[in-house]
Amino acid sequence: MGHKPFNQHRLHVYDLIARHAPLQDSLGAIAALIERQLDGARVSIMLYDAARHTLSLTGGEGRFSDAYREAVTDLPVGPEVGTCGVVAHTRQMRITADIQADSNWQGFYHLAEQEGLRACWSCPIMGPDDDLLGTFATYYSHVRTPVDEEIELALRAAGLVALAIGHYRERQTREQTEAELRLLKRGIEASPNGVVIADALADDQPLIYASPAFMQISGYSRDEVLGRNCRFLQGVDTDPQALAQLRSAIRQHREVTQVLKNYRKDGTPFWSQISVSPLFDEQGACTHFVGVQQDITLQRESEELLAYQARYDRLTGLPNWKSFEQRLNHDYALSQQGRHHPLALLYIDLDDFKPVNEVLGHAVGDQLLIEVAKRIREQLEPGDMLTRMSGDEFVLLSGRNTAAEVADVAESILAALSPPFEIGGNSLHISASIGMAMSGSALSGRALDLVSQADQAMQQAKAQGCNTWYCYSTEVKAGSMEPLRLRRELADAINQQQLVLHYQPIVTTDTGRFVAAEALVRWLHPQRGMVSPAEFIPVAERTGQIIAIGRYVLQQACQDMADLRRTTGRCIPVSVNISPVQFRRSGFFDELKAILQASGLPPEQLVLEVTENVLMSGTESSIELLHRIRDMGVGVAIDDFGTGFSSLSYLRQLPVNKIKLDRSFICDITTSRGHAAIVQGIITMAHHLGLQVVAEGIETEAQREDLLQRECDLLQGFLFSRPVPMTALLALPEHPRG
CATH class of the missing domain: 3.20.20.450 (EAL domain)
Structure with a gap:
């Protein structure tokens, strides 16, 4: 063993690391430190390339010949690849007391003999996350087995190498990131759009930069923004599907553009067109995300208002007759071609609605229509479509396939309308007469013929005393009424x-x-x-x-x-x-x-x-x-x-x-x-x-x-x-x- 204490030389290594000395200098100092402690030893430090799954001699320059260094450059990791190749493969320390007697050195016997290497002790260099950084090895010119103190020394040396590599890589990443951020900042400060940068490597991807325009759009100060994930802009009405697509793209480190409904600090909503782009380092790792936010609230609200007015009833929010007719014609055409199941139409007319308007006023009548529409909608299934045709008349295009099922829908609507409506201090009772019609081979001509037939059936329901339904088709027979009877019972x-x-x-x-x-x-x-x-x-x-x-x-x-x-x-x-x-x-x-x-x-x-x-x-x-x-x-x-x-x-x-x-x-x-x-x-x-x-x-x-x-x-x-x-x-x- 050497004469100077290990700790004394280790302080010199720490000083090199702290002063950000080049990595080669720190590794060389560690190699020299161990060689002073172990008489006759030659130290090699090989670094691991995860992408190529190879080892290359990095530390120990001057201790090995050029021919040897070239031979162990990009050395594959695995069994039968010398002592260091096996150590990198198993991630366990290995002692080769006699290289010429170790089968893992087959193919390297001549190289070792030419270099004067007879014994090799090697241990893995592991990072803080148990990732392989390389191998640390000591070579001797004669057959030799280490004592416990020498093994402990090699393990401590490997730890020093891991520390040096970790500090070097961390510093390298930090310097590169800071340079990129400075460049990005100069390019986006003047943008009228809100720009943010998030740290992709940190937990929850916090914002590390926000432009003045972002603060102006969101209403938050810089201190309230930095360090938080940008989801603080989202609210209850933010589209979950759009969010899912945005998050999926972020997870996959790909560019994405989405329109989201966000919220300012004061709670007011605004529409944003958000474009997110990943930033990658030289190793291809995503380190940051750049988000550009454009406030398109006025444009979006104008588009939504026009689209809504073109498709929906102003009072009830149901699809208007134009939208309903388009759907009816589409489904009817498919039905006639045999590509759609038969259509079922229900014509719903409220009984004695006129007195509500005349006695209590149109405001109460309008509110009653809104509540009626809500109750009918609660009886619908996905694929059904309900419209308010005019006044107190509603038309339902149902996805049910049989007359019995359609009759069951009519019954459920009548039952839903049965409880009183509490509106403006008035307890209002309302019922409906429902006419049903189903398409089939006997029906020809236009889709609106089905509406006419349902209307005629509704008139028959009125004639029977209201609060009931009548089917224009002859398909409702006694047997098909069993589910309806069972439901009532x-x-x-x-x-x-x-x-x-x-x-x-x-x-x-x-x-x-x-x-x-x-x-x-x-x-x-x-x-x-x-x-x-x-x-x-x-x-x-x-x-x-x-x-x-x-x-x-x-x-x-x-x-x-x-x-x-x-x-x-x-x-x-x-x-x-x-x-x-x-x-x-x-x-x-x-x-x-x-x-x-x-x-x-x-x-x-x-x-x-x-x-x-x-x-x-x-x-x-x-x-x-x-x-x-x-x-x-x-x-x-x-x-x-x-x-x-x-x-x-x-x-x-x-x-x-x-x-x-x-x-x-x-x-x-x-x-x-x-x-x-x-x-x-x-x-x-x-x-x-x-x-x-x-x-x-x-x-x-x-x-x-x-x-x-x-x-x-x-x-x-x-x-x-x-x-x-x-x-x-x-x-x-x-x-x-x-």
């Missing part, structure tokens, strides 16, 4: 409390112990007896009645279990199915919270069951809602797992507790190898994600035994109990098998 069932809850126990697979229950709605019809959920739930989902049913089930299940807990001290966690319509409905979370508070049921005793399809559409809002539900303590299970999208990579992102295997996989699990494999795969995957698995539809002991072997957690099915009323549920034994 279901409305009565909800209002007259004909719905009841039954509960089916959920048991542990290994012991068969009753640990939870699922709440299932039943319809006790006064004449027909028990109506199957398979018959009325699809109708309820299509008409929106599922919201009222779902609310009842949730309220009653929570109340039943809370009452049980208060009266007996017994706690039975309850699972409740939540329909897609109910889950996506605005205010569902607040409704859930209110129901739990009103019943007094601890959130931990409730599990909400939602289907995969609910979670795979509208993913961001769905996941956010699930997180809020889970944070409240309520459990979440994915129902009918395996029948929807079944995205396993997506499942791990969801804040759920359980997945429920669909019964279609269980019914033949003992005979179908395919279904058995799917079930086993789901169980294994779920357990790796920390989720419980519930299997539904267990009807035989063989199925239970099979699922026990597959380590399924919980079971549910007729083998243990059919769905039963609450009193019967409490009478079940602790192990309800058989």
